[in-house]
Amino acid sequence: MFKNYLITAWRNIIKNGIFSVINIFGLAVGLMSCILIMLFVKQESNFDTWLTDSDRLVRMHTAYTMPNQPAFLTVRSAGKMMEAIRDYASNEIETGVRLIQWSLTVRNGEDAFSESMTMADGSFLDIFDLPFAHGSRASSFSQPMNLLVTEELAIKYFGRTNVIGETLTVCCVGGGPNDVQISGVLKDLPEDTHLNINMLFYLQPALFQPGNGTLDTWTSLNVYTYFKLNPGVSVTQLQDRITYWMNNESPLVEMSKQFLGDKANGKQVTDFITQRVMSVPDLHLNAKKHAGNMGDLTPMGDQEMINTFIVVALLVLAIACINFMNLSTAKASKRAKEVAMRKVLGASRKQVAMQFLSEAVVLVLIALLFAIAASELVLPFYNDVLGTQLELKLFEEPSLLFGLMSVATLVGVGAGIYPAMFLSRFLPGHILKASKSSESGHSTKLRNLLVIFQFATSIVLVIATLVVYGQTIYSNSVDVGYKSDNKLVLNIRRAGDNLSSLKQELLNLSEVSAVTFSSEAPTQDNENNNQFTLLETDENGQKVEPVFLSYHNMDYGFFESYQVKPIAGRLFDEQYGTDILTPLPEDSTEIGQASIILNETAVSKLGYSSADKIIGKTLSLGKHHLTIVGVIPDIHFRSIKFGIRASAYMLNPQRFNVANITFETDNVAKLMESIERVWKQNVPMQPINIQFLSEMMTAQYQDELTTAQLFLAFSVLAIIVACLGLYGLSAFTVERRTKEIGIRKVMGANITDIVKLLMWQFSKPVVIANLIAWPVAVYSMLTWLESFPYRIETIWFVPICLGVGILSLLIAWLTVGGNAANVARKNPVHALRYE
Structure with missing residues (x-):
């Protein structure tokens, strides 16, 4: 029986070629959108879950809320906090560690590069059990001056991974260049981690002068503080313990009274300073709300953006499913006799429904093959936009392949359930008597509602895209209060005592x-x-x-x-x-x-x-x-x-x-060569680090630009899929009204009259879709814009909405008009002979 369902399904797919192509293409686009978003969500949601005991690892963040001041938020902590809280909350905390990240110059012979070095307490590997390529946790990171490097960095400097005992010159730790011996090699960390570690150096408090505000401080926030919880302890329990200590037993109690004077009366320390803990696996997507203006060890993700694009991908898939339902029910009259004959020959309603569900599932599985191929093709461009290295490894990850098959089957059942129920309810006597079709006013209204939903969704996405692009352009064009053109920013942090000569020689350059x-x-x-x-x-x-x-x-x-x-x-x-x-x-x-x-x-x-x-x-x-x-x-x-x-x-x-x-020059390449020459003459031991200020300013809005680019891509896909559905419906409608068109031509109607008639029929759902989409889009985007102190004027929504409305109508007219014009040009004699 099941084999018969599949054979019949395949025959019907081939028989209805144009409608099958529309459905397969639309479903492939929808499934491709879901695959791409799924890969991104999978990576973003799995950050740091690979760490041993990841559910017991937390990081502490700091927030200052001073009177008459905007809140100061950061994911860092004060240098003295880790040891104090670790010792006080020993029932909740197994151990703790501080991280400090510096940008240093690393040399091996003549090779010198700027590298990010992470300095950490000796307890680092008790919390982050990172895998070793060479060496061991017990011997490689057990005393001051121990240095661990990753395989990638070892190959970069030595061309091999086993570099234990080799020496790198690091500038500057403790005031001057230091020759540091490598004591172990870590395996390269996976992409899905917030840890940015190429070099790990054993933290020595002696390297920091007392009172310099790095370690010996309760208030200056320069370290990242992590704790490993004891088994069975929750984040909430530790949070409560820290809050009690802050308000009752910490040195900050007296410090706040001295510092704030009368403002501290009747207040607790946590009214001004709070220490908030967050689970390490949650950091990538949720630390942004604690970070304020400050960054993290690696670029942070955004849970809201993830949620938004999950919804967008599902909407594109829903539009494709609607195409399937619309075209299937629209062709009901063509298959009414088939259903009637099946029932006369003994088929039950369940069997008929299974037949149509089988067709839907087969069609979706075919679409899935195209979606996988399309995903592989667009992944390089997708990765460029997101700045990631996503890969579609179906055969290396059976769970992913099984998940896609399950989603495809679910989509097939979801898209086919209504057509199956609709077609399987036909009564043989009613259909065979006078060769009646099954088409009813109810099914026509439902199709119109679904078309309205398709276009309303597409219109919302297009408006959102234009607003995000508009805000990004506006942000880059706002008068920031200074002249930023023709500016270069040169890092001189490690230039030593050569600043005067460096400045003078740079000024001597004619450019x-x-x-x-x-x-x-x-x-x-x-x-x-x-x-x-x-x-x-x-x-x-x-x-x-x-x-x-x-x-x-x-x-x-x-x-x-x-x-x-x-x-x-x-x-x-x-x-x-x-x-x-x-x-x-x-x-x-x-x-x-x-x-x-x-x-x-x-x-x-x-x-x-x-x-x-x-x-x-x-x-x-x-x-x-x-x-x-x-x-x-x-x-x-x-x-x-x-x-x-x-x-x-x-x-x-x-x-x-x-x-x-x-x-002041257009020959920027020559200028850069001249600046690099001056730098090497004055700071020969350090690699140059120079950037264009304009590029640095543009990079501030990279998140918004990425969002706009993804919105644009999915908006275009949504519009294409919706138009394909509209094209299929219009082709079927024109086919059904062929005799009517012939009679109208005989009665004197010209081609323009007939085209207008059919175009108006499909214009009404698009107009209604605009009226629904506009308030939804405006409300959503105004909410998004609230995060910007400076934003585009609300009045811009009027031309944006009107422009998108006109564009959607033009697209609908072009889609429908072609079909209508082809039929309208035919000889009415052929139309009246049409069966």
Whole structure:
């Protein structure tokens, strides 16, 4: 019986060629969308699940919520927190570890590269049981100065993996270049991990000077803190334990009283500082909500984006399934006699339904083959957009193949269940009497509703695509407050004492018009914050509470090179000789003097409505009194997604990390060669690290661009599938109305009249689809745009919606018009002979 179902199904697929092609192509597109999304979701959702005891591993994140300040969120912790919490919560915690990640120069002979080195406590391998290629956990990472490298890095420097005992020169750990011997080789970590480890160095607190804010601190957030829970302990239990310690027994209780004064009265520590723990397998997709402006060890995923594209893929598949249902029920009249004869010959309704379900499943399985082939073809482009290395390994992962077969079967049953029930209910006597068809007003209305759903879904996707693209373009075009054209950013962190000669030789290049140093360039804001106290009263004579300001260090000429002009006072100027901030020794009782520049938001925060009135006032920062010499407009040092923060700008040469190079030439290749030559002459032991500022700024919106590109791809697929269904329905409708068209032509109707008649029939569902889609799309995208402090105007939704509506109608008309025109041009004599 089942064999007969398959043979009959195959014959019907061949017999109805055009409708079978439409269904197979549509279902293949829908299944391909699901395969691509499934591969992405599978990788994103399985991050770090391969780690031993991954369900017992957690990381601690920090959030500062100070009065009258925006919350400061980060996935890092203070250096002293790990040991204190580990010892206090010993019933909940088995062990803990701190990670610090540095960008260093690594040399082997003449080969030098910038590498990311991870420094970790000796307990690292007790938490992260990483596999060894050479060496062992017991002997390779058991004492200070031990260095582990991955197989990839070993091959990069030595051309082989067994490099135990080999030496690399690392600059700079503990102040100067160090020759470090490799004690073990780790296997390369899989793609699906948030750990970014090529070099693992045994963390020595002695390498960090006391009070430098890395390890010996309760408040400066520079380390990643992990714990391994005792068996049976939940994340919630540890969270409760940490919260109790913070509020009752931690040093932060007294520190907050001293630091916040009256503001701490009646408050708990966790009203200002919270330590939140998150399971390691959840980090990749969920740490983003704790990260604030700061990044993680590797780029973070986004659970909301994953959910969105799962829904999009399912909608594309649903549109393809609707095509199958619509075309199957539309051709019911063609198969009514077949069903009637089957029943007359003894077939039950169940058997007839199984026949049609078999056809649906066979058709979907054929579509699955095309979907797998198409997925392999588009995977390279898909990976380029996502920046991943996804692979479709059907035979290496039987569960994946079984899953796809199960999904295809489910789709076949889901798409075929309604046509099967619809066709199997035909009554033989009713059908055979007078050769009646089964078509009813109910089935026609249902098809129209499904067409409306198809086009409404497609329209929502197109509007979403246009809005995301529009916001991305807007974000890149917003006036950030400074001139970013023709700028290069050169990393000088390891340039040593050669900054003066480096700067002068760069300025000697004819293509370079300005070189100025800073602690970071635009887009590199590292969220440095500190408490500043205004020594005078505000403009109303009231004492001003200490405020937290984001601070940066800029060289002379920085603002001039970025064409930022003061709105009050002046910029840093060597002629005054009083602007430089010189750090004082820890035991010094002297009060240092220097200058400071504020932005408009900081002026307002300090209680002044006018920038002119705050000029000459003094801010206290530690052992320094800083005279406010200028006020500049608010500028976006980071993506506009993060808004404007109250900021202070100082001049501390010890904090300079980058050189901002302004150039005037179209021959960029020659310029880069010249800069590299100057760099090698002045810093021969370090590889150059230079970027275009414009590229750095564009990269800030890469997530939005990726979302827009994927939306565009799936929107196009949805529209194509929906139009294929509309084409099939219109072809069938024209076929059924051939006699009517012939009679209309005999009665005087011309081709245009007939085409208009048929086009209007299919225009109504598209118009209704637009009316449904517009509010859904507008509401969804307005919700998405809320995450941007600066966003496109709501008025743009009007032309976007109208434009998409007109486009959808044009597509529908083109789809239907071709079929209608072909039939309308035929001789009515042939139409009236049509059986």
